[in-house]
Amino acid sequence: MTRVAVVGAGIAGLTAAYRLQTAGCDVEVFEAEDVAGGRVQTVRAGSYAMDTGASALGSTYRAYLDLARELGVEIVDTAPYVGIRRAGTTHLLDMNHVVRTGVRTPLLSWGAKLRVSRLAFDVAAARVRGRLDYADMSKAAPLDTESARDYALRALGPELDSYLCEPIVRTMLIADTDKVSKVELFSGIANIFTARIQTVVGGQDRMVDALCRRLDVHLKTPVAEVVRLPGGGVRVSRAGAASRFDACVVTCPLPEAVEICPDDRPVLAPLSRDLAYTQCISVAVGTTRPPQCPAFLVMFPSTENPDIALMFLDHNKSPDRVPAGGGLLSCLWETSASERMIDAGDDQVRDHTLATVFDVFPELRGAVDFVHVTRWRRALPYTRIGAYRMIGRLNAALEACSPLQYAADFMSAAGQNTAVEFGNRAARNILAHHVR
Structure with missing residues (x-):
């Protein structure tokens, strides 16, 4: 039986592992953190379910939606309204009738x-x-x-x-x-603007749970090195252990990939100079009543709020995220503001966030049930000008026949759908070239 290691238990790694195991491979997944999912995390408190990372999907995410159907993960449409703030007012756009509401909205001249x-x-x-x-x-x-x-x-x-x-x-x-x-x-x-916005019933981490139930995932098991072996296969080294596998899929962020994959460092390292990662503070605010707004998302231009970039109204995203009659807001800070406040105390972050919440929804004063703060010190990759040429060179240099495959956020635009697509691709390459 073909043995395959997967480094990283985010959506990409779990997808690759699932496809390989379904095809008959013996697969082990190694995750450095104490929880699987990567940027897909849902925190639960009472009847609240807070997506602290990835929060929504597009109806054009075919690879993700196909996998969800295969696993029995239920997807639903969110409320169709998006709000954009201007001059202290939330202007609503109906995403089911974008042209009509775009023409009528007073948001723009x-x-x-x-x-x-x-x-x-x-x-x-x-x-x-x-x-x-x-x-x-x-x-x-x-x-x-x-x-x-x-x-x-x-x-x-x-x-x-x-x-x-x-x-x-x-x-x-x-x-x-x-x-x-x-x-x-x-x-x-x-x-x-070309898709319906959707979400996973029960929380975005339901997809992670469905995959993990089918796989052998080792949490708190960081990988120190992955090297190709002269006779074929790879050696995967962990603390106090090194094992030979027929193939390996690496899905960790770029800095870790550069560190643990010395064979490919010459092609990985140049991209690290052009690709950085944002930081983000995510603040969930549970309320005993919902705000008077039908949108599932309110966006903030920097001229309106330099610190808070957006708010998800999770009770309008999916009613099962809150107790009956309650509300839930997920407030995400812009990366520069997050860098400035990432080490500030929870109380300071809480008070600053609630000031914006009450400015937008004054009816929520006195209705706050709890506040939960999450800090993402490495949130999303974002590219300096010209980085896509470097991404192209990297993808061209990585061979489909190699026993070491990548399915990582530095290979394309980061997102849940691309994670599934690249996990599928890495699995296909290994099945085509390394299955005995």
Whole structure:
């Protein structure tokens, strides 16, 4: 029987392990943390279920949705409304009727509305030319010439930068438009405005649970080194142990991959200079009553709130996340603000977050049931200009026939669907070349 090691128990690693085990391989998953799931985490307190990391899905996430159906994980649509803040008011967009509400909304001036057509054309052209292929984002390299803000100011004007482009980028990457490539803006628009937004019943970690029940996962077991062996296969070293496997899938973030995979360090290390990770503080606020807002998501331009990037209204995302009659808000801090406050005490983070909550929803004063603070010191990868060319070179250098495969966030746009796609791809490569 073919023995395969998987380094990392996030969605990508668990998907690869599941596919390999289903095909008859003997698979072991090694996870350095004391919990599986990576950035997919759900914290439960009483009848509340708080997604502290990945929070929603798009109906275009075919690989993820196919796997969910296979595992019996239930997916539902969220409420269809998104809010964007401007001048102290939440302007609602009905995502089921985007054009109609986009024309009618007072969020944007008529001049800005007319310029939206330029943005729609540029995104559509990028998709037609295959520039937004999430399975191979190296195809986006020709677009990767300027920041999202530079593009918006050049092609659309400051109003659309502030009240459309930046809210979308902050929602997708928890970072302002000056920090990321316009590729991320185009990807965000393609995700948000061309799909229904969905979520997992019971919490996003239900997918993780369904996979872990079927696998042999070793928690608190960091891998120190993965090297190819001259006679074939790989050696996987852990504290006090080293084992030979026929193949291995590495799914950890780039800094760890550079450290533990010396054979591929020459191709991995150059990308680490162009790809960084955001930090994020996520604050869940449980309330004894819901706010008077039908949206599942409220976005904040930096001109409206430099610190809080967005709020998920989880009770509108899926009613099963809260006790009957209650509310739940998940407030995510922008990366620069998170870096500034990441080591601040919970009380300071709590008070600053609640000030925004009460400003947006004054009816919640006196209704706060509890507050839960989560700190993500490595939240999402975000790219400096030109990084997609480096991603393309990296993917071209990694051989499909190698016993060491990668399914990691530095190979494409990070997300739950791309994690499943790359987990599937790594498993296919191993099954094609290394199964006895």
